[in-house]
Amino acid sequence: NCHWDNSRGSLIVLEGLDRSGKTSQSNSLVSFLKGKGVPVEAWHFPDRSTTVGGMISSYLANKSQLDDRTIHLLFSANRWEKSSLMETKLKSGVTLVVDRYSYSGVAFSAAKGLDIQWCKAPEEGLIAPDLVLYLDIPPEKAAERGGYGSERYEHLDFQQKVASHYTNLHDHTWKVIDACQPAEDIEKQLRELALECISSRRDGKPLSRLWL
Ligand code: FDM
Numbered sequence: 001n002c003h004w005d006n007s008r009g010s011l012i013v014l015e016g017l018d019r020s021g022k023t024s025q026s027n028s029l030v031s032f033l034k035g036k037g038v039p040v041e042a043w044h045f046p047d048r049s050t051t052v053g054g055m056i057s058s059y060l061a062n063k064s065q066l067d068d069r070t071i072h073l074l075f076s077a078n079r080w081e082k083s084s085l086m087e088t089k090l091k092s093g094v095t096l097v098v099d100r101y102s103y104s105g106v107a108f109s110a111a112k113g114l115d116i117q118w119c120k121a122p123e124e125g126l127i128a129p130d131l132v133l134y135l136d137i138p139p140e141k142a143a144e145r146g147g148y149g150s151e152r153y154e155h156l157d158f159q160q161k162v163a164s165h166y167t168n169l170h171d172h173t174w175k176v177i178d179a180c181q182p183a184e185d186i187e188k189q190l191r192e193l194a195l196e197c198i199s200s201r202r203d204g205k206p207l208s209r210l211w212l
Contacts, residue, residue, distance in 0.1 A: 016135030
């Protein structure tokens with residue numbers, strides 16, 4: 001596995017609505033990459049383990065109330081507080097598979113009616129992903145899968161608004177994967193895209209920043 005040496009790690013983000021299969025797909029992808037000898041870690045935002053993450057968690061559980069702009073900035077701060085560690089890992093060659101990132105930040109807050117440019121501003125300067133894997137599922141289908149929990153955003157009408165904001169965020173790093181396919185087919189596509197991304201890091205491409 002020496003062919004992974006000397007190149008930086010890739011920042012691979014999974015995005016999608018609740019119940020799109022994101023979390024199980026990212027876990028499966030990480031196990032697969034580990035099996036290939038790729039240095040890789042599974043990350044998730046919000047990272048509920050920090051002080052800021054605790055405030056976010058309590059808000060999501062409806063145990064505290066915060067206005068829309070305040071919670072937006074906390075989600076962003078939660079990425080910023082992790083960004084130097086993220087940079088260190090990537091530069092040392094570790095690939096990060098991240099379940100949700102700035103796109104969730106913008107899509108969920110914009111779905112509440114906040115201005116999109118205002119939502120993007122605090123994300124500016126965070127490390128840009130090399131690859132965004134968007135698990136595309138119609139909100140109605142996701143709702144049919146059941147298992148929406150009791151957290152604040154887990155309602156069909158809200159998820160419909162989130163879905164429409166996600167579509168405005170697509171850029172050249174996005175790959176849209178049909179999340180209604182059988183799980184094994186999705187797995188296979190994600191593996192191919194991730195391996196392709198990781199091996200092209202040997203080109204020495206430096207880290208770039210959002211939203212350039
Ligand atoms: N969420 C997640 C946001 O509103 N903004 C963000 O920046 C992030 C990362 O938090 F409903 C929302 C999306 C979801 C909720 O996410 C919790 P998880 O993946 O279920 O922990």
